[in-house]
Every structure is written in C-alpha cells, then in structure tokens.
Amino acid sequence: MRRLVVSIVWASAVAFGPGAAVAAPMGFKGSVMAMGDLGPNWRESWANYAFTARDAIGAGGLYMRSDDETKTRTLAEVNYTRLLRRWNLEDAQANVWLFAGIGSIHGNDFAGTKLAYAPGVQVDYETTRVYLAATARLYRATGLNHDFGSLRAGFSFYEVDYDEIQPWLVLEVRRMRGLSDKTEITPMLRLIHNRYFVELGVNNSRQARANFMYVF
Amino acid sequence: MNHSTRLLITAALAGIATSSFAATSVKASVNGMVCAFCAQGIEKRLSRLPATKAVYVDLKQKIVAVEAKDGQTLDSKTITAEITDAGYDVTKLETVEQSVAEIKATMKAKK
Numbered sequence: 150m151r152r153l154v155v156s157i158v159w160a161s162a163v164a165f166g167p168g169a170a171v172a173a174p175m176g177f178k179g180s181v182m183a184m185g186d187l188g189p190n191w192r193e194s195w196a197n198y199a200f201t202a203r204d205a206i207g208a209g210g211l212y213m214r215s216d217d218e219t220k221t222r223t224l225a226e227v228n229y230t231r232l233l234r235r236w237n238l239e240d241a242q243a244n245v246w247l248f249a250g251i252g253s254i255h256g257n258d259f260a261g262t263k264l265a266y267a268p269g270v271q272v273d274y275e276t277t278r279v280y281l282a283a284t285a286r287l288y289r290a291t292g293l294n295h296d297f298g299s300l301r302a303g304f305s306f307y308e309v310d311y312d313e314i315q316p317w318l319v320l321e322v323r324r325m326r327g328l329s330d331k332t333e334i335t336p337m338l339r340l341i342h343n344r345y346f347v348e349l350g351v352n353n354s355r356q357a358r359a360n361f362m363y364v365f
Numbered sequence: 366m367n368h369s370t371r372l373l374i375t376a377a378l379a380g381i382a383t384s385s386f387a388a389t390s391v392k393a394s395v396n397g398m399v400c401a402f403c404a405q406g407i408e409k410r411l412s413r414l415p416a417t418k419a420v421y422v423d424l425k426q427k428i429v430a431v432e433a434k435d436g437q438t439l440d441s442k443t444i445t446a447e448i449t450d451a452g453y454d455v456t457k458l459e460t461v462e463q464s465v466a467e468i469k470a471t472m473k474a475k476k
Contacts, residue, residue, distance in 0.1 A: 173400075173403050176406060177405075177406025177407075177409070177410060177450065177451040177452055178406075178410075178450040178451070179410075179450075180406060180409070202449065202450045202451070202452055232452075235397070235452065236397075237396040237397025237452075237453055237454040238396060238397065239396055239427065239456075240399070240427075241397075241399060242397040242398075242399050242400075242403075275399050275400060276399050277399050277400075277424060277425070308424070308425055309401070309424075310423070310424070310425070311401050311404065311408075311422040311423065311424050312401075313401075315401065341400060341401055341402045342401060342402065343401040343402060343404065343405045343408070343422075344402075344405065345402070346402045362402065364402075364405060364406070
C-alpha cells in the first residue's frame with residue numbers, strides 16, 4: 150500500500166511539478182495574494198500580484214529541513230504563475246496552472262549560495278463539496294534536487310452561503326527528494342470564508358501544520 | 366383647480382416618483398463559482414464600479430446580482446468584463462426591477 154501511495158505521488162511529480170498547498174495560487178486581476186505553508190520541516194510564504202486574469206508575478210521564501218534535522222535549505226525566489234487553462238462548468242471548476250521560479254538557494258552543508266530554478270504544474274478540480282489537486286514542482290540547483298510532489302483530496306461537510314464559513318476535511322500526501330525519505334500524510338481542517346482561507350492539521354510525524362491565503 | 370384635478374396630479378407625481386426610485390439590478394448567471402474565497406474577486410471588482418450600490422453572490426444558485434445607485438445605470442458589458450476578469454464565465458445576464466435585498470430574499474426563499 151505504501152509503495153502504491155509513493156508511486157502515485159511520484160507519478161504526479163513527474164507528470165506535473167509546486168510547493169505551497171493552495172487552492173488557487175493567484176487571485177483575481179489586480180489583486181495581491183499572500184500565502185503561507187508552515188510546518189517544522191517546510192516553511193513557505195510568498196505573495197504575488199495578478200496583472201491579468203491569468204498571470205501573476207511574485208516573490209517568496211522557502212525553508213526546508215531534513216527529517217533528522219541536520220540539513221537545511223533556504224530558497225529566495227521570484228516567480229511567475231500562469232493559469233494555462235480553466236474550465237468554468239455549471240457546478241465545478243477545473244484548472245491547469247504553471248509555475249516558474251528562479252532564485253538563490255543556501256544550505257548548511259555547502260558554502261555560499263547557488264542559482265536555483267523551480268518550474269512546476271498544478272491541476273485541480275473543485276465543486277462546492279469536493280476538492281482534488283495534484284501539484285509538483287522541481288527544486289533544482291547544481292548538485293541539488295529537492296523535487297516536490299503532492300496530492301490533495303477533500304470534501305466539505307455541507308454547503309454554505311457566500312458569507313458563511315465552510316469547513317472541509319482535506320487529506321494531503323506529499324513527498325520531497327533529497328531531504329526526506331518519508332511520505333508526509335496530513336489530514337487538515339480547512340476553513341473557507343469569502344475573506345480568508347485557513348488549513349490546520351497534524352502530519353504522520355506528529356508535526357503541526359498551518360496553511361493560509363489572503364487576498365488584498 | 367378642482368379637487369379631482371388635484372388628485373389626478375398628485376397620483377401622477379407619485380407614480381413618477383415611484384418609478385424614479387425603483388431599484389434596478391443586473392442579475393448574472395455565472396459558471397465556475399464554487400468557492401467563496403475564490404469568488405470574492407467578483408464582489409470586490411463589481412463593488413468598485415462607480416454605479417454600484419450593492420452586490421450579492423449566491424454560490425448555490427450561481428447568481429451574481431449588482432444593484433445600481435439611484436439614477437445610475439449599470440452597463441452589461443462592463444459587468445460581464447468584471448466577472449470575466451475575476452476568472453469566471455457569464456452564461457446569462459438580465460436587468461431586473463429589484464433591489465439586491467429583494468433578490469437575496471427571493472434566493473433564500475428558494476433554498
């Protein structure tokens with residue numbers, strides 16, 4: 150079973166390629182969106198500006214740590230997000246997102262910084278009751294490979310009006326090369342409101358995680 | 366001016382006044398609206414229009430309603446463009462003689 154889960158995650162990583170566990174990685178045209186994905190071994194925060202309905206540019210930082218807590222990586226990047234394709238259906242929405250990031254990465258086991266690049270893809274499908282997403286992102290630099298892949302599936306407990314808080318249960322399975330041999334599995338409580346998006350959970354290593362998004 | 370004439374003029378003026386202040390809204394059916402956090406762009410963009418008095422979003426029935434300020438007109442093309450820029454598709458657009466509050470009450474009654 151474990152092998153099957155790992156295979157699925159890596160299949161998505163190869164077929165697709167990002168990091169932050171978000172629903173839509175950019176806001177509406179003219180908006181600024183801030184996002185965060187926070188845990189002991191993975192801390193990512195970034196903000197982007199949507200200059201069209203399909204394009205956003207931003208900047209962010211990512212801290213990664215190995216499971217044994219001996220190795221760390223810190224990435225500072227500028228990134229571009231492109232909504233490649235959107236299907237607006239009567240009761241659902243599906244998207245294909247592309248990511249391109251470039252920046253510098255620093256580690257505690259090598260001197261100086263290296264030029265890093267981070268392309269990626271996300272595909273998602275959502276209704277008012279169901280959410281599915283596969284995301285993958287390559288984190289590469291000379292001598293470094295920290296490719297990342299995740300699968301997310303969730304359901305809402307009930308439908309709500311636009312101005313009410315909607316609770317969801319989301320299960321995320323993710324894996325990263327180079328710093329961890331574990332498949333991280335995190336059940337999360339997601340709260341969606343028309344002004345904010347928050348996810349709180351505890352992973353299979355008993356570490357607390359929190360994600361958030363906010364549009365200005 | 367006799368009594369009947371006065372009554373007639375009063376009634377006519379009242380009619381004009383009522384029609385002048387009747388609320389007008391644009392009601393749009395929108396595809397892809399499944400998440401309140403993502404759909405906030407529709408509300409924010411439409412609220413910024415100079416002629417907008419109020420906006421109502423109904424996720425379940427996929428309806429967005431925009432009420433015009435008194436004496437002002439909402440342009441259908443602009444409404445469609447704003448919803449499109451928020452990331453969604455308009456499938457139907459109609460102008461109704463109802464306020465957003467009235468549309469909201471009607472929608473809630475349907476649930």
